[in-house]
Amino acid sequence: MTEPGSSKARLAELDALRGIAALAVVLFHYTVKAPEILPRVATVDHGFVLGNYGVQLFFAISGFVIFMTLERTKSSADFAFARFTRLFPAYWAAILVTTVAVHLLGASELAQPGNIIATNFTMLQGFIYVPAVDGVYWSLTVELAFYLCMWALWRARALDKIEPILCAWITLRFAWLMFPALPSLGSKLLLVDHIAFFAVGIAAYRVRMGTRRWRDQLPVLVSGLIAVTLIDGSEMALIYCGTAAILAALIAGRTGLLNAPVLVWLGALSYPLYLIHQNIGYAFIAALEDFGVPPIVAALAALALALGLSQLIHDLVETPSLRVLRNMWKARRERTASTTA
Numbered sequence: 001m002t003e004p005g006s007s008k009a010r011l012a013e014l015d016a017l018r019g020i021a022a023l024a025v026v027l028f029h030y031t032v033k034a035p036e037i038l039p040r041v042a043t044v045d046h047g048f049v050l051g052n053y054g055v056q057l058f059f060a061i062s063g064f065v066i067f068m069t070l071e072r073t074k075s076s077a078d079f080a081f082a083r084f085t086r087l088f089p090a091y092w093a094a095i096l097v098t099t100v101a102v103h104l105l106g107a108s109e110l111a112q113p114g115n116i117i118a119t120n121f122t123m124l125q126g127f128i129y130v131p132a133v134d135g136v137y138w139s140l141t142v143e144l145a146f147y148l149c150m151w152a153l154w155r156a157r158a159l160d161k162i163e164p165i166l167c168a169w170i171t172l173r174f175a176w177l178m179f180p181a182l183p184s185l186g187s188k189l190l191l192v193d194h195i196a197f198f199a200v201g202i203a204a205y206r207v208r209m210g211t212r213r214w215r216d217q218l219p220v221l222v223s224g225l226i227a228v229t230l231i232d233g234s235e236m237a238l239i240y241c242g243t244a245a246i247l248a249a250l251i252a253g254r255t256g257l258l259n260a261p262v263l264v265w266l267g268a269l270s271y272p273l274y275l276i277h278q279n280i281g282y283a284f285i286a287a288l289e290d291f292g293v294p295p296i297v298a299a300l301a302a303l304a305l306a307l308g309l310s311q312l313i314h315d316l317v318e319t320p321s322l323r324v325l326r327n328m329w330k331a332r333r334e335r336t337a338s339t340t341a
Contacts, residue, residue: 013250015267016258018061022270024054025136026277026306030285030299037135038107038282042295053239055139056197058274060243062143063201064208067162070154079154081329083147086271088123089321091140093313094275095120095133107283127188134278145191146198163212163220166199170223177231196224197243204247214248272313277306 028051031044073079099117102110112120112133119125120133126141153159173192176182187193203217221244229237249255257263266273281302288298 012264012267013255013258014061014064015270016260016263017057017246017250017255017267018270019263019266019268019273021054021057021061022274023266024048024051024057025274026281026303027051027299028054029136029278030281030302031296034282034285034299037279038110038286040289041282041286042289044295044299053236056194056236056239057243057246058139059142059146059194059197060201060204060247062146063198064205064247065201066147066150067159067202067205070150070159073154076151076155078329078333079147079151082326085322085325085329087140087143089325090272090313090318091123091275092121093317094272097276097309097313098134098279101280102283105280105283105287107279107286110279110283127185134275136274136278141188142191142194145189146194149190162202162206163217166195166202166220167223169195170199170220170227173227173231196228196240199224200240200244200247204244204251208251269307269310269314272318273306273310276309276313277302280309281306 027048031047032049032052034041035043069082070079073082095117099111102108112131116125116131117133119128119130120137123137123140123144125132126138127144132138153162153165158165169190169192172190173195176187176192191198199220203212203220206212207214207217225237225240228240246255284302284305285295285298288301289295293301
């Protein structure tokens, strides 16, 4: 039995938070966004608008986890391989399943041509302004940029100076606001629109490890709040404060309820659920409504379908590929070590 305050328990709680964030995004898409993307879908009364901000919680969790990962990383190759094995197999499966499913469900207008699909397999479509196979993939562009920036700071041995770096990084957003002619690719690579939320996760991790106290992190958190408030408005500022409060509660050991089995299960499915739910869900909702199924029932049925597909991708692709590829990498590292000993 894992002690509630242990490292393992808190990482399980992080996964559960990720699962809740993914579920929030799914509910937003199915109850609010669907008619905008596929107009023949009926609008659900009282849609879950708050779910639109689940991605911000994702980013904060990623800041926490990636900083922790880099502190334990021995080489650039190890970091790149770990990110590749975590992201790409499930992502490739989601592209294939989504492409086939939207045709089978009679929503071929949601499909992309072969050249676009091929480009999406690189996960670089956002950087070269190519449409995504599924709309949610936009956040993968942000994540990749974050990995690249954090890797560069790790290579520069600058992680121990991350707080002043984050303060400066956050203020870069005002540069693109004041000088719109600055290249948009630069803003993508530096993720200036989103770094404030990643910074919340990094600040929380540093407090958790005892290298900083919350009062030491005030410059970072206040910089982020100012940028978000002035540029994104009061609603996003509330989301920012709520995200910081959630991470603070986690650090304080006040999120034990997140260890509930259903939330741990949801956390395990969070990545494939995020990847697979959107266009397939829209197409499935439309197909059900064509048969007279009420919108809310169709949305719940789409959620069940998305969870089922996520479980299949998790069991048949994500978990076995992680095990096989990482065992291969470990064996390769051991062979290299033995030959150089």
